[in-house]
Amino acid sequence: MDELFADAGNRMEKAVEAVRREFAKIRTGKATVALLDGVKVEYYGSVAPLRQVANISVPEARLLVVQPWDRKIVGDIEKAIRSADLGLNPSSDGNLIRVPIPALTEERRKEMVRYVHKLAEEGRVAVRNVRRDVNEALKKKHKDGEISEDDFHRAHDKTVQEMTDENIREIDRVLAAKETELMEV
Helix, strand or coil, X not given: CHHHHHHHHHHHHHHHHHHHXXXXXCCCCCCCHHHHXXXXXXXXXXXXXXXXXXXXXXXXXXXXXXEECCHHHHHHHHHHHHHCCCCCCCEECCCCEEEECCCCCHHHHHHHHHHHHHXXXXXXXXXXXXXXXXXXXXXXXXXCCCXXXXXXXXXXXXXXXXXXXXXHHHHHHHHHHHHHHHHCC
């Protein structure tokens, strides 16, 4: 059973981490390197993540600076950022690419809050799915006589539910922080 709980805890933690990663990609009006995580650049015939072909920094709260390691791909990087559908408009001086982060409108902020609520709910569903899988495995072990009635109820009611509740609370904490960040003007 310990193995079952360890696996469940690991899977629930991965669901929480997935929510955190998705939240990091969401633009809040502040510059963050994670905004450009999904950007892929055509680099000498292959497609590479932007972080592998350039250094990305945040010199100001509303500005990203991308410094390619190879000046020949400045145009490709600019094009990749524009086509990434992030609502960003990069400009280049031949060496550096400056990406100003526009302020979000009130309507856009509310839209983003709805979106993060949807992402958080998907995370909660993933955690609950893990709980369901563990409960089914416990029922099977109980039916096969591998665990006693008391162990089954203790594991089912306490351990699995406590793990689920803790991970859902963590998703709610991350959601509240992101919502506050989004609504901050």
